[in-house]
Amino acid sequence: MLLELKNVSKIFGSGCNNCLPETGEQADRAICPVCHSVVAVNDVSLKVKDKEILGVVGESGSGKSTLLQLIFQDQPVSEGTIFFNGIKDREGNNCNILELPPARKAWLRNHEMSMIYQNPHLGLNFNFSAGGNIAEKILGAGEKRYEVIRDQALYYFGKIEMPRSRIDDYPDNFSGGQQQRIQIAKALSSSPRLLLLDEPTTGLDVSVQARILDLIKALQYEMGFSMIVVSHDLGVINHLTDLTLVMKNGSLVEYGLTDQILEDPQHPYTQLLVSSKL
Amino acid sequence: MTTDNITFGFFDEDAKKEIRRAMLKAVALPGYIVPFASREMPIARGWGTGGLQVTLSLITDKDQLKIIDQGCDGSVNAVNIRDFIVSVTGVEETTATPDATIIQTRHRVPEYPLSENQTLVYQVPYPEVLTTVEPDTARQKEMHANVDYAKLWVLLYEDTAQFGDSRISSRYPVVVNNHYVMDPSPIPKFDIPKLSDNPALQIFGAGREKRIYAIPPYTDVKPLKFSDREFAIEDFSGKACERCGSEDVFLDEVHLDDGVHFFCSDTYHCDTHLKEDRGAA
Numbered sequence: 001m002l003l004e005l006k007n008v009s010k011i012f013g014s015g016c017n018n019c020l021p022e023t024g025e026q027a028d029r030a031i032c033p034v035c036h037s038v039v040a041v042n043d044v045s046l047k048v049k050d051k052e053i054l055g056v057v058g059e060s061g062s063g064k065s066t067l068l069q070l071i072f073q074d075q076p077v078s079e080g081t082i083f084f085n086g087i088k089d090r091e092g093n094n095c096n097i098l099e100l101p102p103a104r105k106a107w108l109r110n111h112e113m114s115m116i117y118q119n120p121h122l123g124l125n126f127n128f129s130a131g132g133n134i135a136e137k138i139l140g141a142g143e144k145r146y147e148v149i150r151d152q153a154l155y156y157f158g159k160i161e162m163p164r165s166r167i168d169d170y171p172d173n174f175s176g177g178q179q180q181r182i183q184i185a186k187a188l189s190s191s192p193r194l195l196l197l198d199e200p201t202t203g204l205d206v207s208v209q210a211r212i213l214d215l216i217k218a219l220q221y222e223m224g225f226s227m228i229v230v231s232h233d234l235g236v237i238n239h240l241t242d243l244t245l246v247m248k249n250g251s252l253v254e255y256g257l258t259d260q261i262l263e264d265p266q267h268p269y270t271q272l273l274v275s276s277k278l
Numbered sequence: 279m280t281t282d283n284i285t286f287g288f289f290d291e292d293a294k295k296e297i298r299r300a301m302l303k304a305v306a307l308p309g310y311i312v313p314f315a316s317r318e319m320p321i322a323r324g325w326g327t328g329g330l331q332v333t334l335s336l337i338t339d340k341d342q343l344k345i346i347d348q349g350c351d352g353s354v355n356a357v358n359i360r361d362f363i364v365s366v367t368g369v370e371e372t373t374a375t376p377d378a379t380i381i382q383t384r385h386r387v388p389e390y391p392l393s394e395n396q397t398l399v400y401q402v403p404y405p406e407v408l409t410t411v412e413p414d415t416a417r418q419k420e421m422h423a424n425v426d427y428a429k430l431w432v433l434l435y436e437d438t439a440q441f442g443d444s445r446i447s448s449r450y451p452v453v454v455n456n457h458y459v460m461d462p463s464p465i466p467k468f469d470i471p472k473l474s475d476n477p478a479l480q481i482f483g484a485g486r487e488k489r490i491y492a493i494p495p496y497t498d499v500k501p502l503k504f505s506d507r508e509f510a511i512e513d514f515s516g517k518a519c520e521r522c523g524s525e526d527v528f529l530d531e532v533h534l535d536d537g538v539h540f541f542c543s544d545t546y547h548c549d550t551h552l553k554e555d556r557g558a559a
Binding site for chain 1: 411420423424425426428429431432433435436438439440504505506507
């Protein structure tokens with residue numbers, strides 16, 4: 001088991017005892033009727049194994065992106081626990097990564113996980129060159145030899161099929177699809193065990209989408225990391241993932257093999273989602 | 279100027295106490311930036327008020343005071359600050375580096391090696407080394423606490439990739455005691471090696487930014503540098519001071535109509551070297 005979430009919830013607002021029971025799938029709402037807090041993620045438990053690719057689908061506002069941000073620690077978790085393989089306390093027991101001291105959390109983010117955002121402005125620092133952005137991740141993982149950093153940056157820059165001569169250019173000077181590929185190079189440069197992708201190809205034209213999906217798939221096959229892919233595009237989910245979970249109003253409504261979910265959806269909401277596919 | 283009604287050291291005792299507390303904290307946490315209540319001074323902010331406040335709260339009537347501006351005892355800024363401190367304390371002034379117990383400096387470390395009974399007070403314009411890469415002060419504090427200096431290293435990486443070495447000429451970032459990365463004030467790279475393992479106490483005061491930090495005696499200070507790259511200081515090989523003939527010191531480059539001339543930046547060093555030469559002749 002690489003990653004395990006147990007009863008994870010995220011409440012935006014003051015929060016009260018009614019928040020979780022009064023919202024979610026059954027209640028068919030995400031806003032608590034008592035305190036009017038927004039329950040973005042409601043009591044979600046899931047497991048990701050090594051090399052597994054998990055897709056997360058759902059309509060906008062269903063809590064897909066928030067779930068990723070909770071795993072990547074971009075947002076504090078309101079309730080629940082998250083375990084990551086190999087993260088242990090002093091006694092050698094698996095420990096909740098949410099309770100780690102800041103330095104170890106940073107270590108986890110730099111060494112073990114990487115996130116690719118829909119908007120390159122979130123994932124890349126536009127004041128640094130493309131190579132500098134990749135170097136930032138390698139430096140964050142503790143490497144302090146220039147030659148090694150430069151070689152690694154060039155290696156991952158090559159992996160995303162970019163000419164080496166452009167490595168010192170700034171992200172502004174690249175197209176949207178190229179910026180997305182630089183994000184991928186940056187994310188992979190620390191050899192993470194878990195890659196989180198938040199709508200990685202949304203907003204790109206279809207031919208570029210296809211190339212980026214193929215690239216991600218090839219790199220995953222080669223390097224063997226696990227992935228969690230958030231997308232509202234069932235085509236992307238179908239193309240990339242082995243397992244899929246469906247979210248609605250912050251709750252997990254269906255979970256299973258991707259093929260099974262797309263061919264034979266059980267939950268009425270999933271049926272609606274699949275039947276609405278263009 | 280009459281000084282009959284002014285307390286010793288210009289400040290009242292409470293003010294001195296507050297500044298000394300900030301300094302004690304700074305010494306206890308080498309390289310950590312401590313905020314303090316920077317006072318209005320009779321000179322404008324940005325003209326050495328940080329160093330001045332540190333000096334005034336440290337000084338006793340037994341101290342010997344030396345003030346330099348870019349190594350020079352005679353520049354207007356140095357003379358004014360020295361005259362002011364002497365007028366409110368009556369301490370003895372000196373230009374001799376080995377005789378001074380407190381040396382307040384702007385942008386240089388004296389050439390003459392310092393000793394344990396000396397304190398070097400720096401005037402600092404920009405105390406926070408992370409400002410160039412992270413404007414948010416709350417984030418800066420987190421980054422210092424987590425020893426997260428990846429963004430500073432990226433600047434170094436980019437310079438090395440594009441120009442072969444760092445382009446920073448002064449204010450070169452240093453790692454103090456293997457933890458905090460610190461702005462050493464705009465001293466040249468030439469002076470960076472002198473910060474490390476120095477027997478003297480080094481205190482940095484930024485009056486406009488209201489910050490104090492310190493390097494205690496014999497503290498390890500390293501320039502921020504990739505482990506497979508050498509830290510290079512200014513190269514003055516083949517050049518010597520035209521006045522005293524010194525080599526191996528930091529030289530000022532003076533552009534005149536008849537070309538470029540080089541002189542010692544440290545005037546005390548220049549004067550003593552000149553005397554030694556004449557004595558020998």
